[in-house]
Amino acid sequence: MASIADDMDTLVAVRDVSFSYGHTSVLSHVTFNIRTGDFLAIIGPNGSGKTTLVKIILGLLEPSSGEAKIMGQRVNRFSDWEKIGYVPQKATHIDPFFPVSVKEVVAMGLLSRKNTQRLSKKMEEAVIKRALRQVGMEDCLNRRIGSLSGGQQQRVFIARAVVNRPLMLFLDEPTTGVDAETQERFYDILDDLNKKEKITIVLVTHEIGIVDMHINRVACLNQKLIYHGAHEEFCRSDAFKNMLAGGHHVISHRH
Amino acid sequence: MDAFLSFGFLQRALLAGVFVAIACALLGVFLILRRDAMIGHGLAHIAFAGVAIGLFLKVMPLASALVIAVITALGIMKLKEKAGLYGDTAIAIFSSAGFALGLLLVTLAQSFNVDLFGYLFGEILAIDPTEVWLSIALAVSVVTIVIVNYKKFMYMTFDRESAKASGIKVNRLDILVTTLTAVTVVLGMKIVGLLLVAALVVIPAAAGLQLASNFRQSIVLSSIVAVVSVVLGLVGAFYLDFPASGTIVLLSFLIFGLFFALKRKRRAF
Numbered sequence: 001m002a003s004i005a006d007d008m009d010t011l012v013a014v015r016d017v018s019f020s021y022g023h024t025s026v027l028s029h030v031t032f033n034i035r036t037g038d039f040l041a042i043i044g045p046n047g048s049g050k051t052t053l054v055k056i057i058l059g060l061l062e063p064s065s066g067e068a069k070i071m072g073q074r075v076n077r078f079s080d081w082e083k084i085g086y087v088p089q090k091a092t093h094i095d096p097f098f099p100v101s102v103k104e105v106v107a108m109g110l111l112s113r114k115n116t117q118r119l120s121k122k123m124e125e126a127v128i129k130r131a132l133r134q135v136g137m138e139d140c141l142n143r144r145i146g147s148l149s150g151g152q153q154q155r156v157f158i159a160r161a162v163v164n165r166p167l168m169l170f171l172d173e174p175t176t177g178v179d180a181e182t183q184e185r186f187y188d189i190l191d192d193l194n195k196k197e198k199i200t201i202v203l204v205t206h207e208i209g210i211v212d213m214h215i216n217r218v219a220c221l222n223q224k225l226i227y228h229g230a231h232e233e234f235c236r237s238d239a240f241k242n243m244l245a246g247g248h249h250v251i252s253h254r255h
Numbered sequence: 256m257d258a259f260l261s262f263g264f265l266q267r268a269l270l271a272g273v274f275v276a277i278a279c280a281l282l283g284v285f286l287i288l289r290r291d292a293m294i295g296h297g298l299a300h301i302a303f304a305g306v307a308i309g310l311f312l313k314v315m316p317l318a319s320a321l322v323i324a325v326i327t328a329l330g331i332m333k334l335k336e337k338a339g340l341y342g343d344t345a346i347a348i349f350s351s352a353g354f355a356l357g358l359l360l361v362t363l364a365q366s367f368n369v370d371l372f373g374y375l376f377g378e379i380l381a382i383d384p385t386e387v388w389l390s391i392a393l394a395v396s397v398v399t400i401v402i403v404n405y406k407k408f409m410y411m412t413f414d415r416e417s418a419k420a421s422g423i424k425v426n427r428l429d430i431l432v433t434t435l436t437a438v439t440v441v442l443g444m445k446i447v448g449l450l451l452v453a454a455l456v457v458i459p460a461a462a463g464l465q466l467a468s469n470f471r472q473s474i475v476l477s478s479i480v481a482v483v484s485v486v487l488g489l490v491g492a493f494y495l496d497f498p499a500s501g502t503i504v505l506l507s508f509l510i511f512g513l514f515f516a517l518k519r520k521r522r523a524f
Binding site (some may be wrong): 058059060079081084086088094095098099100101103104105107108109111112142144157160 | 288406407409410412413414416417418419420421422423464467468469470471472473
């Protein structure tokens with residue numbers, strides 16, 4: 001297991017984090033680091049605490065015990081949110097009739113900037129178009145978000161999350177309900193963001209088989225942290241064998 | 256039209272009406288999209304308790320209505336958070352209790368007279384200069400605050416979780432929206448009365464949302480519908496001797512119907 005000491009490369013440090021909903025334990029004493037340049041998959045069966053862990057790191061939930069730090073600062077003190085991008089779980093909660101254009105959705109990402117960093121209208125337009133170009137959606141600028149397919153919507157949400165050129169991008173099961181071909185294109189985009197734009201990516205998924213060509217690290221959760229390390233070693237590890245033996249759906253095969 | 260505008264009371268009515276209409280429309284768009292459209296109805300009933308308290312204590316009813324409406328609106332918000340009460344349940348409970356309290360106090364104050372009638376059905380044509388300037392000042396404040404924060408309001412209405420993850424203080428903005436809604440409902444009470452103020456908040460916004468293809472358009476269209484309804488409603492009421500509040504609301508309903516039909520026609524093509 002990699003060293004858990006904080007170093008210059010550590011972007012996120014999770015220390016002994018536990019979380020419960022009432023009396024139900026969801027996370028138990030989870031400790032690990034996320035380093036610059038990681039393309040990390042957080043995997044585990046349903047109910048293993050993956051989404052809860054991401055929400056704790058982003059300050060959306062408070063842990064019952066332990067703490068998370070982003071760039072050396074406690075999450076509740078962290079204020080440089082323009083450095084963090086977030087694509088929430090497949091937006092079934094997004095109202096398809098909401099009267100908002102693709103341009104307006106991507107512009108929402110700019111609101112995490114501090115007042116002193118606000119851009120002129122011309123600059124705003126330019127960065128929005130650049131973000132949409134990165135995800136291949138530049139032709140849909142003035143289309144209503146509800147008129148797009150699920151895969152297209154998720155690409156717009158990625159554009160929103162990267163419009164500030166963040167250091168880190170969190171995605172929570174971003175391709176649920178999306179067809180296989182669209183999924184491949186989607187992960188190619190993430191690959192480019194990680195390798196060319198040098199964005200650290202943290203991806204919550206329960207299907208490692210789809211992302212195994214892209215990721216370099218794995219964190220395997222089942223309320224506790226069962227494994228955290230290099231992807232190649234994970235497939236040889238006891239954690240992986242135990243998950244398969246437990247009948248958990250971890251791998252899917254592409255045909 | 257010159258005759259219409261030469262009367263001071265009509266000028267005051269137009270001035271107050273236009274500003275309050277814009278405030279109602281702007282907030283109405285957010286309330287509809289937050290699925291909180293009925294809060295206007297509930298707050299109007301609560302404001303009635305505030306009016307009654309004002310009449311009972313012989314203080315300015317508009318002021319007492321503002322205080323009661325804002326405090327209760329924030330209380331409803333807290334109840335939803337802490338006690339897990341559904342929003343519409345909390346509104347139903349408080350609006351009923353508010354109206355009942357209002358009835359009791361009005362009876363005790365023996366104020367079943369023109370004062371009360373004006374608050375129930377609106378008395379924009381009888382609005383006095385002090386109330387005009389107060390209404391305009393409050394309405395301009397509401398409009399300014401909404402315009403300054405409209406992108407954050409839009410973000411948290413569209414995707415609350417992502418807005419929170421961006422560092423936007425969604426809980427504080429909720430308090431702001433709730434307070435602005437309470438203020439706007441009380442202002443609208445003078446224009447169309449307690450019984451119809453919810454319509455002024457909801458119908459122009461719903462009309463604008465029929466044809467808007469982006470958020471900015473929905474805000475602009477809704478405001479235009481609200482202003483047109485109030486202006487034409489007042490003109491119609493003056494010349495046809497109709498009640499101003501009913502005319503304004505019916506006009507906005509007709510415009511909604513027209514926009515709805517246009518939307519369906521657009522889809523068919």
